[in-house]
Amino acid sequence: MAVTIKDVAQRAGVSHPTVSRALRGDSSVTLETTTRIQQIARELGYIPSAAARSLKTNRTRVVGVLVHRVSDPFYSRVIDGIQDTLHPNAYSIFLASTNNDRTRQAEIIRAMTERRVDGLILCSMFITPEYFREIQARGASVILLHNRAAKITPFTLYHNDRYGARQMTRHLLELGHTRIAFLGNTRAGRESAERLKGFKQELDAAGMTPNPRYIVHAAFGQPPAAAEPIQALLALAEPPTALVCFNDSLAIGALQVLHNAGKRVPQDWSVTGFDNITIAEFMNPPLTTFDQPKYSLGAQAANLLLRLMESPGTDDSTWNIPSLRGEILVRGSTAPPPH
Amino acid sequence: MAVTIKDVAQRAGVSHPTVSRALRGDSSVTLETTTRIQQIARELGYIPSAAARSLKTNRTRVVGVLVHRVSDPFYSRVIDGIQDTLHPNAYSIFLASTNNDRTRQAEIIRAMTERRVDGLILCSMFITPEYFREIQARGASVILLHNRAAKITPFTLYHNDRYGARQMTRHLLELGHTRIAFLGNTRAGRESAERLKGFKQELDAAGMTPNPRYIVHAAFGQPPAAAEPIQALLALAEPPTALVCFNDSLAIGALQVLHNAGKRVPQDWSVTGFDNITIAEFMNPPLTTFDQPKYSLGAQAANLLLRLMESPGTDDSTWNIPSLRGEILVRGSTAPPPH
């Protein structure tokens, strides 16, 4: 069908191994022959078959990336970072989204295994240790990003949830707030639990005991999910004056609910987000949030994976796993409490 | 290295073609043998090699998707639609972003050609007719999405820019506005030009002549790019009272600039977006916009591509290309003009 290496060989009057070597820049081929073969290959529009090459070399130069949803504003930035790092290294990316569906995740990993990806970046919550080991046994390098069970492998990159939550809480304490609420995300599991833990720790450190009524949870991590828990907070006899949200999307949902209830942010309520998604600074008011280095996170994960794929088998924890802390960004959605 | 079809064959005491047939459910193999082979394959953890299969069948069941940036809130929803349509059909997706860089786009398409993708969904502006034909000549089915030069192939899905812009403009006219501005996006090329055309047409239809000073352009399509042109509008002796933006992101940028300038939306200025990205309804005020069926757009493109890949060679324009219109969503960012 398509033009193969043999076509080029025939046209050049050489054997196909010579063409193979010439195009790969093997120095054992005469410079003259090399340039002639390259010329002919270009004329014929020869493009080698990755499938055939992979079959022989046992490497695909493909990396699989798994997220729960591509349109998630957090992960889409992570993917940008992965893309920009892997592309210059001539790797292609299989991207798939699980939709938080275990069955679908299994199908995807199966497909990626059939395709013999060299590496895998998994941003899923559903990776068990056994699962991880099975994938690894098949020869693929694996990086976990943001995983619930962070102890499966040393090759896990995750932001410091507890640290971030403490930063946000401290900021509100420093502004003078005493009635501070926390809005978690049920679906985020460990991640949400960690941030709640940080929230409580910081209150403890300030000598305050967290009010259990101020700890509420959204069913998932998108703006509409904020409505119900925020209504509950508003209905309290003594509502809070500040709110630490699990992420920016929920904070944005909270802003809207508060606005509709006639509450002004930040005069009546202070609200903080988490992640610093692109849109956060363009909200009205601009969102005070914890800036996660999303792009860098993706880039670092990709870099780590590249190193791992180059030197497989070194499962030592002697590796220097970068840890990305992030930082607080104070914007317009927080202020001292009223009166 | 990995367990191959021959290992399964040996273990089952049959030849490898029998295993191949059994696992593909060929009826010529005894039911008994089939179940036994399947059992053994499962025990051994046999997973066929896509590379070897592709080499033989000349099909990869892989589709390449090209966008300018994954984190773009418009395309990331399109990708969701593509994903959810292709996954159940056992196709995998190569995702790559061009960053609006022609060289990088060429590298990506080259890589996808090496990988022998069965199909391609291109959301790029840089596809010339010759380029398109060359890709097609290599046997891949191609769908264009949102392309500047819509006439290259019948297999182009694009939303009706002109129609949408007319809708938005009419809405503002009906509210009583007479001083209406248009904020375009230089980088979007034809797309922006079409929307501007629709804007002008609707004004014409209302017997009004567009004021050239009210037509401004942003350098790119993200919120920060709105600052400069909006400042220019504010500096006019007689500034507009309404603004039709190229997309939601620019409208969001405009909202912030107006807010900082002490203008209230919608009391002083009405602002409209375009696309209805996820965040639009959670802005303050919620954005009046033109809802593009992004997810459906992706799903339709994928469906069309599936049909095209199943029956290659039929280049007829007898195909029924779906046309997706979209609809206006009136929310809080528009109101009658002041006084």
Added chain:
DNA sequence: TAGTATCTTGCACACGTGTTCATCCCCTAA
């Protein structure tokens, strides 16, 4: 001039799968 070292190239095989065709076996009908 012959022998040897070096450089260039081709032959043959392998990677893992699917497919065509031939073969073998068993069953049935004459």
Added chain:
DNA sequence: TTAGGGGATGAACACGTGTGCAAGATACTA
């Protein structure tokens, strides 16, 4: 009993590329 037929399986080859090894050509040295 034998011929014929149909069903199950195996042998051989092909897909396009990379690689080890041998062979041929050339240059250099003794």
